[in-house]
Amino acid sequence: MTQPDTIPLLGLGWNDLLFLAFAAxxxxxxxxxxxxxxxxxxxxxxxxxxxxxxxxxxxxxxxVVAGAQVLVYIGAISVLVLFAIMLTQTKAAPxxxxxxxxxxxxxxxxxxLALLIxxxxxxxxxxxxxxxxxxDARSVATTLFGQFTLPFEVVxxxxxxxxVGGVFLAKRERDRGEAD
Amino acid sequence: MLSALNxxxxxxxxxxxxxxxxxSIGAFGFLARRNAISMLMSIELMLNxxxxxxxxxxxFVSSADPSHAAQASDIALIVMAAAAAExxxxxxxxxAIYRNRKTPLVDEYDAMKR
Numbered sequence: 001m002t003q004p005d006t007i008p009l010l011g012l013g014w015n016d017l018l019f020l021a022f023a024a025x026x027x028x029x030x031x032x033x034x035x036x037x038x039x040x041x042x043x044x045x046x047x048x049x050x051x052x053x054x055x056x057x058x059x060x061x062x063x064v065v066a067g068a069q070v071l072v073y074i075g076a077i078s079v080l081v082l083f084a085i086m087l088t089q090t091k092a093a094p095x096x097x098x099x100x101x102x103x104x105x106x107x108x109x110x111x112x113l114a115l116l117i118x119x120x121x122x123x124x125x126x127x128x129x130x131x132x133x134x135x136d137a138r139s140v141a142t143t144l145f146g147q148f149t150l151p152f153e154v155v156x157x158x159x160x161x162x163x164v165g166g167v168f169l170a171k172r173e174r175d176r177g178e179a180d
Numbered sequence: 181m182l183s184a185l186n187x188x189x190x191x192x193x194x195x196x197x198x199x200x201x202x203x204s205i206g207a208f209g210f211l212a213r214r215n216a217i218s219m220l221m222s223i224e225l226m227l228n229x230x231x232x233x234x235x236x237x238x239x240f241v242s243s244a245d246p247s248h249a250a251q252a253s254d255i256a257l258i259v260m261a262a263a264a265a266e267x268x269x270x271x272x273x274x275x276a277i278y279r280n281r282k283t284p285l286v287d288e289y290d291a292m293k294r
Binding site: 015018046053056057081102118136 | 187188189190192193194195196197198200201202203204205206207208209211212213214215216217218220221222224225228231232235236238239240241242246247248249250251252253254256257258260261262263264265266267268269271272273274275276278279283284287
């Protein structure tokens with residue numbers, strides 16, 4: 001993406017405005033995922049968070065990852081999660097208590113974690129920053145099938161094993177069901 | 181007006197702070213929610229936060245290697261595949277437990293405590 005001129009009134013570039021918009025949408029949607037009482041709406045908010053993150057990947061110069069984000073997360077994992085929600089929820093679930101008793105200590109601990117991460121990011125002297133380096137599809141493919149061939153093959157075997165294992169775990173075991 | 185935020189999308193710190201916030205939100209959800217599927221969704225949020233950090237490091241840290249950004253994308257893609265495998269097995273386990281215990285709430289999985 002070429003660097004456009006700044007927007008007159010705001011003094012921001014289009015990329016910056018988009019970054020801020022996507023970041024705000026992503027944080028709000030992620031908060032909705034963890035705070036929403038109705039779990040199906042939490043699933044919907046998760047899809048929005050993933051979509052905003054795909055936009056952030058584009059701004060960060062990784063269109064291939066953004067495309068994979070849309071295909072894998074929005075297309076596959078969200079559908080899987082929504083199906084699992086529909087298979088496992090009872091009608092009383094949204095009215096039941098959705099948080100553990102440890103929710104308040106967990107909130108304090110994760111707020112401290114967030115502060116620590118922000119503080120360490122701001123105080124660390126990162127290596128020299130450069131303008132966005134775009135990872136185009138050709139260079140991603142060249143490295144993925146050259147330098148990263150072994151991890152690629154290992155992860156494909158892992159996916160196969162996970163899918164077979166998932167089918168095995170989720171299928172109804174008729175024999176044992178009749179025994180008890 | 182907002183000129184202090186100019187070039188925020190070209191700033192490594194902005195991406196890393198966003199990634200840290202997303203990770204913390206996911207960690208809170210994992211610790212605080214009672215529903216097993218909510219916990220799995222929180223794990224997905226944390227994995228996405230890590231991916232964002234990888235992509236940001238690939239895009240904004242200078243390197244002598246010209247394929248630096250592409251390598252970061254590769255790592256993010258492999259993390260995504262591992263996340264898909266994790267989601268498949270995790271949700272299958274939740275469904276299998278639900279079939280036996282008739283509840284998706286993790287604090288009611290207390291068979292080994294009794």
